[in-house]
Amino acid sequence: MEDYSKAIYHLQQETDDEVRTSEIADHLDVTAPTVSNMLDKLEDQELINREKYKGVSLTLDGEQVALEVIRNHRLLESYLTEHLDYSWADVHDEADRLEHHISDELAARVAATLNDPETDPHGAPIPNSTLELPDKHVESVLSEFEEEAMIVEQVSDRDPEVLEYLSEHGIDLGTELVIRKVTPFGLYTLEPVEGGESVSLPEYVAQSVRVASVELAYIQH
Numbered sequence: 001m002e003d004y005s006k007a008i009y010h011l012q013q014e015t016d017d018e019v020r021t022s023e024i025a026d027h028l029d030v031t032a033p034t035v036s037n038m039l040d041k042l043e044d045q046e047l048i049n050r051e052k053y054k055g056v057s058l059t060l061d062g063e064q065v066a067l068e069v070i071r072n073h074r075l076l077e078s079y080l081t082e083h084l085d086y087s088w089a090d091v092h093d094e095a096d097r098l099e100h101h102i103s104d105e106l107a108a109r110v111a112a113t114l115n116d117p118e119t120d121p122h123g124a125p126i127p128n129s130t131l132e133l134p135d136k137h138v139e140s141v142l143s144e145f146e147e148e149a150m151i152v153e154q155v156s157d158r159d160p161e162v163l164e165y166l167s168e169h170g171i172d173l174g175t176e177l178v179i180r181k182v183t184p185f186g187l188y189t190l191e192p193v194e195g196g197e198s199v200s201l202p203e204y205v206a207q208s209v210r211v212a213s214v215e216l217a218y219i220q221h
């Protein structure tokens, strides 16, 4: 049920709308009938509102369930990278497994050990102990970004291959880039501000990177 609440939360954030059964099935890689069964249970526990022909949305209780798992997940990812030497590509699956099994006490101690971090290794905001999200400015998806210079603020944690690709090409949180070229078929050529080789990102990768604008003293053309 926690996984479903979390999936609905993420999908709601993406679409800002009711979430359909088929979207949840895709997201969790399960069949639609499996999702329907689980939605019955979530509805019984008043974790979701269900509207015929439209889809589902989380109730306030459902949102709390989702935020607590998200907090556990992101704290675990932070702990694994910071204290157990995991790379940002390898933490998501481990955190997915562990997130349902840690107590509030353990989560609180992990948070304290890490000095109450506001973001995880992928730049995603971590809900605090009262499940509020830190105030963060909204970043844009790289593939939709319209300015020339940018700083990497967040990357999607779902695809380890994308994360490895980014690391191999020197892209990390805080990397400053200038966009040089976008081909009509969606290949993004970017140049690191710090110097070094330019990097080409396929559309799929560019869609998983979130950036903010950055003022550069001087952009070399």
Ligand SMILES: [Zn+2]
Pocket: 073, 077, 091, 092, 093, 095, 157, 158
């Ligand atoms: Zn993750």
